[in-house]
Amino acid sequence: MRRTDLPHGLFRLGFAFSVVLFGLGFAPRSIAAADIAATTASISVIVSGEVGHPLTLDATALAKLPRVTVQGSDHGVSGSWSGVPLSAILSAAGLPLGEALRGKNMALYVRISAADGYRVVYALAELDPQFRNEPVILADQHDGKALGAKEGPLRVIAPTDQRPARWIRQVTRIDVMRAPDAVDPSR
Template identity: 45%
Template structure:
């Protein structure tokens, strides 16, 4: 029996073949915030200053088995996260954008903003992308996160 460790195990968990030849299938990322370190981010939402609380998107991805840190290189840079809202609105982030060592990082799956739980018009979860000039990729009423490879 062959035992896989290190980067090979991480890639296998994420659906990569051990030879790095591709992505097996999209991975649904659980949206449960329990057990992860809570963070706060300040950002501007349509010109208004806001402070939101939740967990880092990168931490949710890591818990789901996504490559993180030094493993975000090579084929892992062709992975994207699709965030979907209750109304079907979808946005995409590359894994490189989300990783704090490569991109802006700091993207948050929030359950509270400005000291209160999110209301029905934007919650119960919201994906916040604090470093962006416009809030178009800050998804209200977040219902799903999917990690997938960019296909040819």
């Protein structure tokens, strides 16, 4: 069938569909490559608050810390996540962990913030390996590949959480805070 045998509107629809398919077939690959290059260059997380040593960790600093791989499921999709245990980052910042985590230090909590303002909270004890069987990690890889711009460059993975609501993406800050003293209701 030649072009002249098709109704004009049908030919235009076919042409538009071809343009869309061509764009979908090639654009995502170049965007994904750009995302990966950008995320590697932009890895940075600030660790501050009630810490002994405030830190700004880039890709080089994170690479010097111990790495682990955990299994997890994000909305029904299982996979492996690799990164640094949050306990290793907090230990490098001078926080009490292990036997030193007791008494008034049990009131410490960790607020993790994302680039879009989303925040999640963990009690410091939730991140201590002596309180938890599976580590909570600051991941930079999913199934062996660097996280893309949508998820990364850094994402918290808590594999034993029943829901991934605290699996915060695009992490920029880790702030350690102390819960305020309880108010005596008799006053």
